[in-house]
Amino acid sequence: MACNVRSLREQKGMTQADLADASGLARTFVNKLERGHVSVALETIGALANALEIPPRKLLEPAD
Numbered sequence: 001m002a003c004n005v006r007s008l009r010e011q012k013g014m015t016q017a018d019l020a021d022a023s024g025l026a027r028t029f030v031n032k033l034e035r036g037h038v039s040v041a042l043e044t045i046g047a048l049a050n051a052l053e054i055p056p057r058k059l060l061e062p063a064d
Helices: 002-011 016-023 027-034 042-052 056-060
Strands: none
Touching (some): 002 016, 002 042, 002 056, 016 027, 016 042, 042 056
């Protein structure tokens, strides 16, 4: 999931700070998530998907 978040964020032209603001998460959490240092709850997946304007399942698919 970490690679998907980074890849999808970059495809949207967003910084980690942009994604953090849009999802209501801390930028440090987004950074740790992208590096694979934290796990996420379903609620967090929903917040990230909403911020990226994608279906939640997209975050769980294998990275491109």
